[in-house]
Amino acid sequence: MELRPERIGRRLIHNGAIVDIYQDRMVLPDGTEENYDFIKHKGAAAVIPVMDDGRIIMVRQYRNAIDQYTLEIPAGGLNGADEPTKIAAHRELEEETGYYADLNDVEFLLTLYTTVAFCNEKIDIYLARNLRKTQQHLDDDEFIDVSLHTIDELTQMVRDGKIVDAKTIAGLMTYRAMLP
Amino acid sequence: MELRPERIGRRLIHNGAIVDIYQDRMVLPDGTEENYDFIKHKGAAAVIPVMDDGRIIMVRQYRNAIDQYTLEIPAGGLNGADEPTKIAAHRELEEETGYYADLNDVEFLLTLYTTVAFCNEKIDIYLARNLRKTQQHLDDDEFIDVSLHTIDELTQMVRDGKIVDAKTIAGLMTYRAMLP
Numbered sequence: 577m578e579l580r581p582e583r584i585g586r587r588l589i590h591n592g593a594i595v596d597i598y599q600d601r602m603v604l605p606d607g608t609e610e611n612y613d614f615i616k617h618k619g620a621a622a623v624i625p626v627m628d629d630g631r632i633i634m635v636r637q638y639r640n641a642i643d644q645y646t647l648e649i650p651a652g653g654l655n656g657a658d659e660p661t662k663i664a665a666h667r668e669l670e671e672e673t674g675y676y677a678d679l680n681d682v683e684f685l686l687t688l689y690t691t692v693a694f695c696n697e698k699i700d701i702y703l704a705r706n707l708r709k710t711q712q713h714l715d716d717d718e719f720i721d722v723s724l725h726t727i728d729e730l731t732q733m734v735r736d737g738k739i740v741d742a743k744t745i746a747g748l749m750t751y752r753a754m755l756p
Numbered sequence: 757m758e759l760r761p762e763r764i765g766r767r768l769i770h771n772g773a774i775v776d777i778y779q780d781r782m783v784l785p786d787g788t789e790e791n792y793d794f795i796k797h798k799g800a801a802a803v804i805p806v807m808d809d810g811r812i813i814m815v816r817q818y819r820n821a822i823d824q825y826t827l828e829i830p831a832g833g834l835n836g837a838d839e840p841t842k843i844a845a846h847r848e849l850e851e852e853t854g855y856y857a858d859l860n861d862v863e864f865l866l867t868l869y870t871t872v873a874f875c876n877e878k879i880d881i882y883l884a885r886n887l888r889k890t891q892q893h894l895d896d897d898e899f900i901d902v903s904l905h906t907i908d909e910l911t912q913m914v915r916d917g918k919i920v921d922a923k924t925i926a927g928l929m930t931y932r933a934m935l936p
Binding site for chain 2: 579580581583589590592593594595597599600602604605606608610611612613614615637638639640641642646648653686687688689690691692693694695696697698699716717719731734735737740741742743745746749750752753754
């Protein structure tokens with residue numbers, strides 16, 4: 577057995593709009609007890625849409641939590657915790673960008689957890705290729721601008737602080753590391 | 757003016773151990789109202805410690821929120837929202853790894869927000885070089901194993917799903933993109 581805090585209780589504090597808030601009671605190896613925050617999220621999917629010429633489709637939207645517009649890869653929460661993330665990525669691609677890919681052209685890239693110290697939000701990130709233009713289908717509260725960028729432009733935007741969203745940086749830079 | 761939801765209220769739900777939970781009241785451009793979750797975090801710093809031979813110092817610890825051990829770059833919350841992130845990164849480096857760098861050898865790499873849909877957690881990630889061995893100074897609830905890996909090993913671990921922490925993937929893969 578390795579030394580680590582053990583959870584001895586979990587209490588629901590609040591059911592939020594997209595996350596539920598819990599207070600965990602932990603006992604440390606020395607016997608003292610502490611409260612930990614636990615934020616429960618149902619999971620999400622994201623997609624890096626790669627055009628035939630190599631450019632990547634990005635979305636820009638206002639994010640209330642940070643009071644900023646952000647440039648991100650398309651992403652969205654699962655329709656229930658049981659929805660396969662590939663299906664969600666495939667759906668969010670067309671809804672947010674107005675580009676469609678066959679499900680066969682949606683390929684798994686990586687899994688990440690956004691903030692492991694207090695939240696279980698897990699995002700599976702996919703690549704989508706052989707895209708064709710259809711049209712956006714945005715949710716009522718989504719207002720999204722679409723733009724196309726080369727991976728070199730996007731890398732420079734990460735370095736310049738113009739892309740700040742963690743899933744977007746992790747996904748794009750991992751994709752870049754795979755390129756020949 | 758661009759179309760976007762406007763916040764018309766923010767109500768505190770709960771003061772947590774490391775985050776505070778709020779419910780935001782938003783009005784959409786069509787006039788309808790919705791609640792958004794807002795999780796307030798004081799900010800954090802992380803550091804990629806690069807040894808003279810190029811290997812990177814990683815930390816392994818148990819994460820209650822995802823019920824898993826994770827391999828991560830060293831990181832920690834700010835000692836108050838006013839602490840400069842470079843000072844925090846410098847401190848966490850020695851506390852978590854037992855390696856020390858002069859403050860002059862701690863260089864800014866990038867800023868990210870961990871999960872922009874509902875949380876304002878911002879992490880500044882630094883590189884540290886010219887490391888020398890001292891000793892760990894862990895918090896009471898920290899139990900951390902230290903290991904050294906090349907960037908190629910770490911890239912493969914991201915691809916294999918052995919590294920899943922978003923700040924770690926974003927930091928390492930951005931560092932990799934900068935290498936000659």
